[in-house]
Amino acid sequence: MSATETVVDTEPKKESPAQRVERIKRERVPWSIMDDIRRYATLGFDAIPDEDLNVRFRHWGIYTQGDGLGTKGGAVPYFMMRIRTPNGILTSEQVRTVARLSTTYAQNSVDITNRQNFQLHWLRIEDLPAVWDALAEVGLVSQGSCGDNTRTVTGCPLAGVEGHEIIDTSKLAVDIDTYFNGNPEFQNLPRKFKITITGCAHWCTYPEINDVGLTAVRRGEEIGFSVRIAGGLSTRPHLALKLNAFVKQEQVLDVFRTITAIFRDSDELRKNRAKARLKFLFINHGWTAESFLEEMHRRLGYTLDPAVQDTPPENVFRDHVGIHAQKQDGLYYAGFSVTSGRTSPEQLVQWADLADTFGQGRLRLTAMQNIIVLDIPEASLEAFQRAAAVVAPLAGSPFQRGVLSCTGSQYCKLAVTETKQFSIALAQQLEARLPGFEHALRVHIAGCPNACGQHYIADIGLQGVQVAAGDGATTDGFDFFVGGGLGARAGFAKRVGFRTAAEQVPDALQRLLLGYLAGRDEGEQFHHWAARAGDSHVKSLLSDTPPPS
DSSP states (O other): OOTTOOOOOOSOOOOOHHHHHHHHHHHSOGGGOHHHHHHHHHHOGGGSOHHHHHTGGGGGTEEEEEOSSGGGSOEEEEEEEEEBOGGGEEEHHHHHHHHHHHHHHSTTOOEEOTTSOEEEEEEOGGGHHHHHHHHHHTTOBOTTSSSSSBOOOBOOTTTTTOTTOSOOOHHHHHHHHHHHTTOGGGSOOSSOBOEEEEOSSSOTTOGGGSSEEEEEEEETTEEEEEEEEOOBOTTSOBOOEEEEEEEOGGGHHHHHHHHHHHHHTOGGGGSOGGGOSTHHHHHTSOOOHHHHHHHHHHHHSSOOBOOOOOOOOOOSOOOOOEEEEOSSTTEEEEEEOOGGGBOOHHHHHHHHHHHHHHSSSEEEEOTTSOEEEEEEEGGGHHHHHHHHTTTOOSSOOHHHHHEEEOOOTTTOTTOSSOOHHHHHHHHHHHHHHSTTOOSOOOEEEESSTTOTTOGGGSSEEEEEEEEEEETTEEEEEEEEEEOOBOGGGOBOOEEEEEEEEGGGHHHHHHHHHHHHHHHOOTTOOHHHHHHHHOHHHHHHHHHTSOOOO
């Protein structure tokens, strides 16, 4: 070979995981395969091409289900489905339909998610058309509940009934959800995209950790919105950045559309799916709140007014549990505490019956995985409480109210540990061990680092890990994070350097909470105490060892 000759590499380059997904989405639009899915329903699971099964199906709100072993196992020929319920708004007829589908096709499984959705499991490909047809009859869909598109638009579940809300944003939330879901302009985003809009003062849908969050604010007599962008959790938690902008009500759709378009057009985010969320424009690519707003103004064709001061909430619980007056005279709402969102078709039917018997057939789901019945007349409250007592708690201990979890290894292929049954049992054990504990406390459980269980924003966050169990074996365990919170003192929970087997978690939490009760100042909330006590003291309580001198 002469010195001037060059070697040409004829080996085809292997696709990266991100390149593969992007190619599949380009070759066939995921939202175009409904007829194919119905055809697969007649041919059976084995007829589904891998590119549809593991990429395009997700845009229809369906994932293959895990075999119960999480990352240790694999997929089984069943599906998980999320049902899209913008702003958590439901009718009793819709709730009964979900209950019937759970009984008929989903082996009685049904969960409430922290994006105000219902989630079913154990669905067969053969049954998907019947499920979709039944949902369509009552105005529900699963389209867009998963995949690289705008997820369900969340909003305050008390929109339109809460006496102290700044503005009712429920219609805006539904209209925005309708605009984006199925819109061909936004059918292929770099990754999932989470939107929330709320008119309440409690920020109960967590705008601080959404890709876009609009919160109502007053400017004199005018009501508009503050806008925050690029929030998110997972392996690189990032609090949303407030833009220097006041969004008028008539500008809301323009603003959501423009922000989403900037995300869609950011091809630098399509190279690595682990770094493809909007927040990575700011973490890795040099964007700032100022440069993002400048690009928004360029695309909008007009300049938004400067922001006005807003007031992040101080509250710990954002769960709407209990019976409270609505702004409509003589009417009340009732919020039921549903530990970790795990419910049943029988319970759904009971809630629907309560809504019809005592209300006007209206219900709402919350971001804390709870359910609310609206419009109960004051004269019916005693009868309602008697009927509700056999369905679910209307109050509950701080442990029941404060526990939230992801799906976990029971159904999720990415989970390292089981979470649902663990979290429910944990709440019960803490109630038994610490009777009379009455301080607001959020204990969030995530089965893996992806943080679907939102452990970073909890007072106490548990992240699933495997720990040694002897003889080279491992068992479910949890890594402890402490001191998270949102609102006025927003910050992420910190890993404190303690992990233990799942069966030891109640002991560790009992020691920690007894230490909190003994050491707290009057009125001091847990995350304030934890910050004052320091990581070493917290770790010593968890591990039952003396703190370092």
